[in-house]
Amino acid sequence: MSNRINRAIGICLAIAGAVLVSVAPARALDRTNLSSAVTATGFISPKCWLSQDVMTGTFPDVLNAGTTSTLTLDFKVFCNKSYVATVYSKNGALKYDGTVATGFGDTLPYKATLTLPGVSSSGCSPLSKNSGTDAKPKSNCTFKVTGGIASMTSGTIGLTVAAGTAALMAGNYTDTLTLQVTPDV
Amino acid sequence: MNKMRMIASAAVLALLSGSAMAVGPDGTTNVVWNLKADTGVFCVLNTASVDTSTSSGATFDSVGGTGGNINITLAGAGNTVGAWTADIKFGGATAGSNNSACNSANGYSVTAKSLNGGLKAATASADASYAAVVPYTVNLTLGTDVGTQKTSTELAGAGAVALSGTKAVVGQFEMKLVGAADTKKVLLPGAYADTLTLILTAKGI
Numbered sequence: 001m002s003n004r005i006n007r008a009i010g011i012c013l014a015i016a017g018a019v020l021v022s023v024a025p026a027r028a029l030d031r032t033n034l035s036s037a038v039t040a041t042g043f044i045s046p047k048c049w050l051s052q053d054v055m056t057g058t059f060p061d062v063l064n065a066g067t068t069s070t071l072t073l074d075f076k077v078f079c080n081k082s083y084v085a086t087v088y089s090k091n092g093a094l095k096y097d098g099t100v101a102t103g104f105g106d107t108l109p110y111k112a113t114l115t116l117p118g119v120s121s122s123g124c125s126p127l128s129k130n131s132g133t134d135a136k137p138k139s140n141c142t143f144k145v146t147g148g149i150a151s152m153t154s155g156t157i158g159l160t161v162a163a164g165t166a167a168l169m170a171g172n173y174t175d176t177l178t179l180q181v182t183p184d185v
Numbered sequence: 186m187n188k189m190r191m192i193a194s195a196a197v198l199a200l201l202s203g204s205a206m207a208v209g210p211d212g213t214t215n216v217v218w219n220l221k222a223d224t225g226v227f228c229v230l231n232t233a234s235v236d237t238s239t240s241s242g243a244t245f246d247s248v249g250g251t252g253g254n255i256n257i258t259l260a261g262a263g264n265t266v267g268a269w270t271a272d273i274k275f276g277g278a279t280a281g282s283n284n285s286a287c288n289s290a291n292g293y294s295v296t297a298k299s300l301n302g303g304l305k306a307a308t309a310s311a312d313a314s315y316a317a318v319v320p321y322t323v324n325l326t327l328g329t330d331v332g333t334q335k336t337s338t339e340l341a342g343a344g345a346v347a348l349s350g351t352k353a354v355v356g357q358f359e360m361k362l363v364g365a366a367d368t369k370k371v372l373l374p375g376a377y378a379d380t381l382t383l384i385l386t387a388k389g390i
Contacts, residue, residue, distance in 0.1 A: 046211070046212040050214050055217070055218060056218060057219070058220075059220075062225040064225055064227060064229075071220070099290070101355070103356065104355060135209070135211075135213070167284070167288055168288060169353055170224055170387065171223075172221055172223060172224075173224060174220060174221050174222075176220065178217050179215060179217075183211070183212040185211065
């Protein structure tokens with residue numbers, strides 16, 4: 001990764017150098033002292049990249065009131081400076097995908113634990129919805145990350161469904177989970 | 186000497202990008218997972234709350250979700266068949282309150298089977314004035330669903346569906362067995378016994 005950055009910086013310098021030479025102002029030629037000082041400034045803007053192995057996650061256990069289940073999601077992150085990582089739920093819980101009969105629970109809240117270098121997370125329980133905007137999300141699972149910068153880092157999100165108390169409808173309970181990373185400006 | 190300030194972000198992206206993730210102008214990016222949890226199809230009796238207080242002429246021994254013993258005082262006046270009621274309620278009376286449940290949106294059924302078609306005497310007699318088998322009725326309810334009354338005679342052998350519903354239901358499950366008095370039938374010496382089996386089945390989805 002550092003070689004790539006070095007090559008990038010080299011490209012910046014080369015571009016800057018080429019432009020400088022082409023626009024050098026006209027002046028009387030001093031044949032006794034020929035030198036040219038080139039100053040180039042390259043600016044790498046803050047950027048983050050994320051990748052995930054899978055786009056779906058199914059809790060491995062059949063759930064009903066009184067049972068628990070755990071699911072781990074893997075991802076890789078690269079940010080070229082410190083950043084903020086936010087995990088949030090679309091529904092604030094797993095939600096039944098049909099019509100709930102009277103007396104049955106329609107949601108299953110779950111806890112999320114984000115694991116990244118330098119992140120001390122005891123778990124966000126239950127994981128909340130996005131209380132911010134799409135551009136600047138905010139939830140009860142927002143962390144400043146200063147570790148693992150400028151290197152591809154592996155991370156996980158551990159999800160745990162706790163034993164509920166209400167009877168659950170037979171079928172599927174679903175949700176959409178988002179991990180967003182925003183580099184510091 | 187002029188300083189040239191170059192924004193080289195485009196060049197950097199070309200060198201470093203691997204995953205095709207959209208990146209916002211501030212360098213923000215995200216990934217999304219679709220989550221799913223499957224819940225099983227089930228019927229369950231809430232055995233933490235068992236109420237037999239409306240019974241008469243019957244006592245209970247170890248009654249729970251897998252069964253138990255009902256001890257019936259069968260003898261009435263003149264050692265004829267006396268009346269009795271065994272009324273067992275599992276779970277609370279209101280939805281969401283410590284209840285029994287069948288959770289399939291397609292409903293459920295409860296089949297009842299009587300081993301002997303009634304309380305059967307241990308001894309036999311050819312005299313019709315003696316009660317060889319004492320019948321009883323079975324009434325089942327789950328929440329707001331009320332079953333059709335069945336007799337132990339109807340429930341002999343393969344049994345019959347005594348209660349069914351067309352949707353998921355949660356509430357109190359009640360099994361009420363009633364033996365009517367019959368002063369024309371004299372009880373034989375020894376025990377009268379039967380085994381009543383209830384099979385609760387949530388329909389698949």
